[in-house]
Amino acid sequence: MTEPHEGDIPDGLSAAELGMWQSFRNGTTYDLRTYDPTRNDPFAPHVWGPERSVGARTVARLLLSGPPARPGRVAALKLRGVRITGKLDLAGGRVSPYVELTGCRFEQEVVLPECHFTTLRMVGCLLPRLEAARLHTEGDLHLPRCRIDRGIRLTDAQIGTDLLINQLSVGPDRHGRAFVGDGMAVAQDLQAEMIETHGELSLRGAKVGGSLSLRGSHLRAAEDRRALNAPQLTVERTLYMSEAWVSVETGNQGTTPPYGVVYAPTPARGTRSQIVECKGGVRLDDGRFGDAVDLHKARFTLTRQEELSLRRIVTPELRFNAERPEEGRVVLNGARVVTLIDLSTSWPGPGGLAMGGFVYENLVPYGHFPLSRRLEWVLAATPEYVPEPYERLATVMRSCGEDADAREVLLAKQRRRRETLPPAAKAWGFLQDWTVAYGYRPGRALVWMAVLWAAGTAAFSRYDPAPIKDDESPLWNPALYALDLLIPVINLGQDGYWRMEGGWQWAAACLVLVGWILATTVAAGASRLLRRG
Numbered sequence: 001m002t003e004p005h006e007g008d009i010p011d012g013l014s015a016a017e018l019g020m021w022q023s024f025r026n027g028t029t030y031d032l033r034t035y036d037p038t039r040n041d042p043f044a045p046h047v048w049g050p051e052r053s054v055g056a057r058t059v060a061r062l063l064l065s066g067p068p069a070r071p072g073r074v075a076a077l078k079l080r081g082v083r084i085t086g087k088l089d090l091a092g093g094r095v096s097p098y099v100e101l102t103g104c105r106f107e108q109e110v111v112l113p114e115c116h117f118t119t120l121r122m123v124g125c126l127l128p129r130l131e132a133a134r135l136h137t138e139g140d141l142h143l144p145r146c147r148i149d150r151g152i153r154l155t156d157a158q159i160g161t162d163l164l165i166n167q168l169s170v171g172p173d174r175h176g177r178a179f180v181g182d183g184m185a186v187a188q189d190l191q192a193e194m195i196e197t198h199g200e201l202s203l204r205g206a207k208v209g210g211s212l213s214l215r216g217s218h219l220r221a222a223e224d225r226r227a228l229n230a231p232q233l234t235v236e237r238t239l240y241m242s243e244a245w246v247s248v249e250t251g252n253q254g255t256t257p258p259y260g261v262v263y264a265p266t267p268a269r270g271t272r273s274q275i276v277e278c279k280g281g282v283r284l285d286d287g288r289f290g291d292a293v294d295l296h297k298a299r300f301t302l303t304r305q306e307e308l309s310l311r312r313i314v315t316p317e318l319r320f321n322a323e324r325p326e327e328g329r330v331v332l333n334g335a336r337v338v339t340l341i342d343l344s345t346s347w348p349g350p351g352g353l354a355m356g357g358f359v360y361e362n363l364v365p366y367g368h369f370p371l372s373r374r375l376e377w378v379l380a381a382t383p384e385y386v387p388e389p390y391e392r393l394a395t396v397m398r399s400c401g402e403d404a405d406a407r408e409v410l411l412a413k414q415r416r417r418r419e420t421l422p423p424a425a426k427a428w429g430f431l432q433d434w435t436v437a438y439g440y441r442p443g444r445a446l447v448w449m450a451v452l453w454a455a456g457t458a459a460f461s462r463y464d465p466a467p468i469k470d471d472e473s474p475l476w477n478p479a480l481y482a483l484d485l486l487i488p489v490i491n492l493g494q495d496g497y498w499r500m501e502g503g504w505q506w507a508a509a510c511l512v513l514v515g516w517i518l519a520t521t522v523a524a525g526a527s528r529l530l531r532r533g
Contacts, residue, residue, distance in 0.1 A: 010061075017054045020079065024062050024097070027074045033081035033103070040081050042105045042126040043147055048083040056086035056108070063095045079104055090115045101125055109150070122146055129173070132157060143168055150174075151199065156183040162210075163190045172199030176222030181206050192217060193244050194274060203230035211237040211291075214276055216244025221280025226306075228278060231285040239289050241278075242296035245271045275299055281306035281328070284313055292317035302328025310335050321346050321366045332358040344369040344377075353381040355389060363396055371405050375412050385416045448518060449486060456482030456511055463504055486515040 009021055016032065023030035032052040033040045039048075062077055069075035076098040087108040093115050100121040109129035119139035129150040135141070135157040142164045143152075151173035163186045170178040178199030189210035199222040212235045219227040233239075276298040284293075293315050300308050304327050310318075312334040321343035330348055332355040339362040347353055378389045390413035398406040418429035460478035467473030484490075485508055500508050 013058065014050065014054070016051060016082075017058045020054050020058070020077075020082070021062065021067070024075055024077055025067055025070050025073065027069060027076040027078075027098075029078040029080055029100075030082065031080040040103060042081075042103050042124065048081075048105060052081065053083040053085050054079075056084050056088040056106075059084055059088055060090055060093075063090060063097060063099065064093045066097065074098070076100070078102075083107065087111060095120075117141075134158075136160075140164060151177060152179045152181075154179075154181045154184050157181065157185070159184070159186045162186070162188045165195060166191055166193045168192070168195045170195070170197050170199065172222045176200060176225040177202055178222075186210075189213070194246070196220075197227075198222070200225040200280075201228050201230075203228075203233050205232045206230065207234045209236050211235065211240065213240040215240050215242050216246065216274035216276060217241075218277045219279070225280065226283055227280030228282045228284075230287065231283055233284060233287040235288070236290045238291040239284075239287075239293045241276045241298045242294050243273045243275045246274045273297075275323075277301070278308075281309070283307070283309045285309055285311040287313045287315075289313065289315035291315075292319060294319045295322040298322040300325045300328070302326075304328060307331050312336075317341065318360075319366075324348060325352065328352065329354060331355075334358070336360075338362060339364055341366055342369070343367055344373045347377050347380065350380045351383060353377070355381045356386065357388070359392065360396065361399070363400070371408060375409065378409075378412075379416075382416070385420050387413055387417070390416070448514075452486055452511065452514060453479075453482055456485065456507075459507060460504075465500060465504070482511060485511040486518075488512075488516050488519050 009018065013021060020030045038044065039046045059077070066075060078098075078100045080102045081104065082101070083105045085107045087110075088106065089111040091111050091113045095115065095117045098119055099117065100123070102121075102123045102125070104122070104125045106125065106127045109131060110127055112130070112132040112135050114134045115132070115136070117135070117137045117139075119141075120137055121140065121142040123142060124145040125143075125147075127146060127148045130143075130148055130152045133153050133155040135154060137158070138160040140162045141157075141159050142162075144164055144166045145168070146165075147169045149171045152170055153173075172178050173180075176199050178197040179201045182202055182204040184203065184206045186207070187209045190208045190212045192212070192214050194216040195214070196218045198220050201219055212233075214228075221227040276295075278298070279301045281302065282300060287293075287310075293310075293313065296319055300322065302308065302325050306328045307330070308325065308328065309331045311331055314336045316338045318335075318337045318339070319341045321341065324346055325348050328348075329351075330353050332353075334357045335355070337358075337360045340360040341364045343366045374393065378393060381389055390409055394406040394409040394413075397403075397409060414429070418426055421429060457479040460481055463478075464476065
């Protein structure tokens with residue numbers, strides 16, 4: 001093939017390549033589709049012959065050093081229904097023309113590492129593999145509805161605006177990874193709605209300047225891999241792992257609001273809901289999310305060893321109303337959330353939840369979430385007694401004005417703590433709980449005081465004690481004497497002036513002892529309330 005001069009056509013081009021060359025100079029779409037729609041599907045087994053085939057070397061020549069546009073035109077490579085033979089290798093090159101490939105087939109992998117594009121769009125194409133580490137685009141990178149059998153590599157890629165891969169289907173590479181975007185930076189949104197991965201989706205250390213949407217996607221892990229592996233992920237706005245709306249007739253994606261999903265009891269007419277499914281572990285450790293993490297109706301299928309790991313994430317809002325995982329664990333250790341929006345049936349049971357050091361400031365239940373279920377939530381996260389989750393829950397409830405519920409939470413904490421104490425301390429704890437509920441129910445102490453006062457008054461009214469000193473004793477008053485014994489510290493002018501003998505002496509001692517027990521327990525509970533207040 002000889003080098004062409006400006007506007008010349010190189011020798012040795014096939015008829016299909018010649019048409020592509022001319023369309024490139026005109027900036028028009030080169031369409032090689034047939035009238036039979038079934039033969040235009042790049043994923044179908046139909047053979048595309050030489051009449052629909054162009055060489056990868058010719059495509060590379062057009063993109064890297066193609067002819068100038070015709071006067072009044074803008075050179076661009078726009079192909080439809082074209083088969084590209086050979087390996088398209090643009091590694092390290094700079095591609096200035098606009099590139100749009102729709103419904104095309106690549107016979108071999110596409111190699112784009114360290115390549116610079118303005119905008120690259122491949123829509124509904126079939127590729128064996130896309131190797132594009134450190135790819136740089138000034139505009140968008142679009143790969144919607146493509147099928148890539150042996151994985152995508154976009155490690156450290158720089159996307160100037162949006163990365164759009166909706167309805168992408170990707171198989172695993174030899175390491176079990178379907179999509180590798182470690183260290184990737186997307187200036188605006190990353191839309192990965194309704195994608196299907198048969199291998200790990202890896203976004204370690206990736207940065208997204210807008211939102212990251214995985215609505216309706218199905219992520220399936222390969223052996224010894226996670227479904228989603230994205231530690232240290234940074235998303236300036238929201239991570240959506242929620243449902244998408246799909247046309248019942250075509251299966252194509254419907255529209256979704258740009259800033260959240262409208263939660264409706266039933267889908268709109270002509271559409272159905274497709275939820276996110278992750279078959280394998282999910283790791284979002286140390287992630288930073290500017291607006292929210294939305295897990296609405298997401299389904300996580302885990303083995304016993306796998307986790308939905310949200311360790312040390314930071315986000316203003318966590319919407320945890322996913323389907324309850326049957327196995328595996330949900331881990332929130334060290335996470336910091338301003339508002340937790342959750343559903344009572346979404347959390348796993350005992351042994352399936354860990355939230356040591358989990359900090360949240362507001363609780364907004366999605367539906368009915370009674371206090372008893374909330375205490376079960378804390379119990380599930382603490383197989384062994386840990387005070388911090390109870391204290392955090394009590395603090396949040398008190399800040400919301402639910403003081404009675406906060407006291408119930410702290411009472412539950414004391415009862416859990418009692419299980420760890422030695423027998424003597426445990427017996428003392430049972431006594432405190434039975435009498436005044438560790439001071440968190442002071443009304444119960446008043447009832448006991450009233451009952452004991454009435455019993456003491458009735459008993460001492462049948463006894464006429466002798467005074468210790470005749471000239472100093474007050475007038476005998478059974479009611480005041482019983483009350484003086486029950487209330488420690490305060491002197492009502494009866495105790496210490498009368499001589500108690502026999503069983504009456506023991507009755508007086510019992511009232512004094514019970515009075516001190518009630519007083520110290522109420523004082524301890526009051527001090528705890530004041531200290532936390």
